[in-house]
Amino acid sequence: MSPILSVRDLEKTFGSLVAARDISVEVPSQQTVGVIGANGAGKTTFINMITGHLRPTKGGIWFEDLEITGKPSREITRLGISRSFQVAQVFPSLTVLDNMCVAAAIARGPGNWLGRIATSVQSAEVKTAAEATIELFQIGAYRDSIASTLPQGVRKLLDIGMAVVGSPRLLLLDEPTSGISIGEKFGLMNVVMSALKTRKITVLFVEHDMDIVGRFADRVLAFYDGTVIADGTPDETLGDPRVQELITGTRLKLNTAGNGGHA
């Protein structure tokens, strides 16, 4: 099967600063890929280039057989690559249902402005899709709550749900558990990952907690100094001596499995 995402020789420089270099990765459909690395290692630059937020200096990105290098982010979103954010991005003055309806209406509605004026936002199809996604992410109890009043974990789930309701094929999660207490992290990731499995969505997620990476990823990419230094199953990558020395620090610390305390 041909990969859903292919990245070849990707490089991004800001003046003399090299933020990413020599990144070549192929992601098969429905794989769950964890992305690890210290701050400044190039993880977010990598994600931002795939979503079209940054234009690569060199190299190319393919979504299935279509080259998307340098395409504007709105176009990439419409092709089926969606993302969530480190800090949940929702519409605070709207209810959970309305948040989801807006996301569903944009994704499922017409792509041109005449169509967007002529189509009602409250169509049955939009509402059904929104309700189904709310149930899938197990936030039905908050359906009519205003988003600004939501607990952090629910807001995160809503943020990811809004990215999923448009039926993307590839989802990029930027630190899905950041800002979530250690006790809630696993519960949240269980909900997210089973939802994404149900929808058969390929996932790339940036994560600092190695326990979470080990549990949920099929494959782990380790970033260091702008490039990928290890790529394999969680055991392979996390067991790699260079990764242990440079990223997880397990060789230096005795009892912690990772540097999961990052906020």
Next chain:
Amino acid sequence: MGGRTLLVGGLMFLVAAVAGPFLPGWIVSLATIAFANALVVLGLIVLWRAGLVSFGQALYYCIGAYAVALAARWVGLTDAIALVLLGGICAGVTAALLGALLARYREIFFAMLSLALSMILYGVLVKSESLGSTDGFSVATPSFFGYAPHQEALGLSLYWLTLAVGAVAAGLVSVYFRSIAGALAAPVRDNEIRVEFLGVSVNRVIHLKVMISGILGGLGGALAALSIGHVDPNMAYWTTSGSFVFITILAGAGSVSAAFVGSLLFEVVRSLAFDVIPQLWQMTLGAVLLLTILFLPDGLGSLVTRFKRREKVKTP
């Protein structure tokens, strides 16, 4: 609920139309001006919902008015309906062009840029001797499909025309508010990044809003020009824009019909204040504005929503 709101709105317009012939002439002309202004206010509400305030809506109002006056003077076009449409189109085209620039700005920058643009038009008109400079000039008496009424009948015809345009505009704006493009107002106000990443250009959302508000402003200005029978550069002056913002605060952005009620109330208060205490009428208006902000921060329209909510609580 949507259907019921439309029905109530339609009934309000019908009642206003039927009452026309039984009202004294001065009330009819006051209401005509009020409802013409309400169209401009409707345009401000379209922007308001996305968190944008324009202090330059008088630009479109003035363009609509001058388009009517000039078409009658230069081309001899007198058909009221054609003139009003022309006013809307001219203002709409202007808004489409300026919108490309305005859509890049937010908050105070959007407000000030729109104010600056309207003041440019004011400056140009004041310097245009051929257009009567600060005095402006009169608008030819309009006709309706060849029928050319005078005095009372003219006032009543213009009142009905204004009501008809108002009803159609209110209906279309309600439909727009329920459309995908219209429903993006609160999301744009709340979180532009999220809207962009859902695949929609925020600038285009705003550009479209500027165009809609421009068309509505032009229609309002065209109707006002026909009703007053005269145009002058003051129609583009910032105090004119200010009074539209005033009415928007009074009406609130929550409902379409509140624009018409609020506008009527504003004209009534202004006329009464001018009649009863001519030296202090501005102070009276100021007091009304202050009271509105203090006790009805969401405007007159919120009275209806409050009532509805109470009704809902009573009957679970």
